[in-house]
Amino acid sequence: MSCKSVQLKLHQYLDGDLDLNEQLQLKEHLSQCTACRDHLLELEKTIHLVRSLPREEAPFSFTSDVLARLPKIHVGRVWLNRMKRRPLRVAVSFFLILTMAGMILSWFEEGSKLRVLSSDKNQLRIENGAVYVPAGEVVEGDLVVEHGDLKVDGQVKGNVVVIDGKVLLSSTARISGNTEEIHRLIDVILYRLRTLVHP
Structure with missing residues (x-):
């Protein structure tokens, strides 16, 4: 070990932070180097002096x-x-x-006003705040219903999204895309943002 590295490790040695191997190397160097040994003695004297000073209590x-x-x-x-x-x-x-x-x-x-978005509205019936796809009718493209229920007896060739409502499917209903019901406010906001990015 060099004198420089020993002097850097003396504080760790005094604090007991060196492992056994490092302690042995340090002690070996100190047994041969009087300058480092004197430096260690000065540090030990300083520590002893500081510890012997009376403790001052800070005011309350x-x-x-x-x-x-x-x-x-x-x-x-x-x-x-x-x-x-x-x-x-x-x-x-x-x-x-x-x-x-x-x-x-x-x-x-728009509040709770029924709103229907579809490129094929001619195939839809709107009655009593609900949207119907009658049996035998085919709606081409996506269908979005807001603030109302959607009852499908026929076929929708696209995605179906119902916001603040329910999708009711009969046994004859067929939807070729995804079906999604959105009820929570955060989901509505995320859906709106999604449609802005990917219309």
């Missing part, structure tokens, strides 16, 4: 006094300072929040 109010002297940080000012330093980020974030809020509000502004 020390913590509260220190905290009272610290400058007050107002959370509002921190955010205001961050916003002042990054005005472009603030503007973009504000724009995105307003855009998303507008989109979500526009999706739900």
